[in-house]
Amino acid sequence: MSTTGATGSSKYMEKLRELHLRVNEARKSNHVQVVEEDKRSKLPSNWEVRQKRLQWEEEDELFRLECNQQKIDPDRMRALNVSAEIADRLEIRRRKKCNTDEGFSTYADASHHLAFPTADTIGLTDRKDTPEAVERLAKQIIEQGVKRKAYSRRRPFDADADIDYINERNKRYNELLDRHYGKYTAEIKQNLERGTAI
Template sequence: MMTVVFLPPHPVGSWSMDKRMGTQKRKPMTLRTLRDSAAATEGELNETLASEKREARLRKFRELHFKRNEARKLNHQEVVEEDKRLKLPANWEAKKARLEWELAEDQKKKECADRGEDYKRVKLLEITADDADRWERKKKKKNPDTGFAGYAEAQFRQYQRLTKQIKPDLESYERQREEYGEDFHPTSNSLIHGTHIPTKEGVDRMVEDVEKQIEKRAKYSRRRAYNDDADIDYINERNAKFNKKAERFYGKYTAEIKQNLERGTAV
């Protein structure tokens, strides 16, 4: 039969067990001890939060320092590039693009020549109808052919056309440079007028161009393009031709009279 033994209750605030059970006796937990423990725990928590805030601020400071150095570096590079651009000619970008385009064209011509193909035909195959129409309108707008307006203007247009056809001959340039020596770059004391002797190739080129001009004049009978922006001061084609001739010789004298008639202030 099992016997039950009742032990007396433990006092409040303390733990006490029989020494025969091998237990240790602990000190009682007072209110002051609890307050000190809570204060220590709160202090550790505050210190941890402060440490985290300090680390976050230091990390933010390092990021700002890195961004400042990066901005200083980029600003310096931009200043150097701007200084280079200011030292270049005003139309350097256009010249650079033009030179790159010419190099690409020369490369294409060489490739076509190696394959035995005609470069002009190959180039036309790559141009769409819209591009061709746009380039043609741009060409007419840039250099409109308004017909004969005066001998001086006709000669100037011919001069521009002939100079566009001239291509630099570097071999002839170097040969003349060696031949003339210091006189190649003339000064006020240089006397080289009348000493130039044209080459056979130059004479043949001039003769060929003159023959082309004669042939073109013989076939030149097309109708002049109509200018929508021009003032209408004629009643028929014959009157328009007469007005053009009169304007060419007396336009500067009748300009003020025309303006007064248009304003209605003519006397």
């Protein structure tokens, strides 16, 4: 009876030892993964892209060396390995990047294009005015200046007008109101002056 108990406990101990080993293996592998994840988190955000770029550059350098040893143009050899569809897409992308015509950019550029639609537009420096035309222009400008000095919008002071203001600003405001509402308030003012207002 004791032998069966000993064999039962030895099986139990064996199973326990096996579980301990599995737990230790899991702990070690978990620790290794945590360390790797920590290393990855401390790397720059574009690390994978950089690595791919470096790997591509190394492969490209090896490819060019092989082509140079065989005395073949590497760009031509690479073009043989690219399908027509991919080449078209790459060409379209390259053209979009190199497009210098941005369309409408500023109003200054637009007005320049309106004023000078072609490269062959004759400039203003090629045309010479006659002395008579210059004299005529000068005379017109002098006449305009004389007319401008003679014309005045200043209204003369009316001594007979009612004084219903306290200063110049109030006078201007009352004139504005009178322009808009004068025909409606004229009767009310007359009634107030006569004393017949209700």
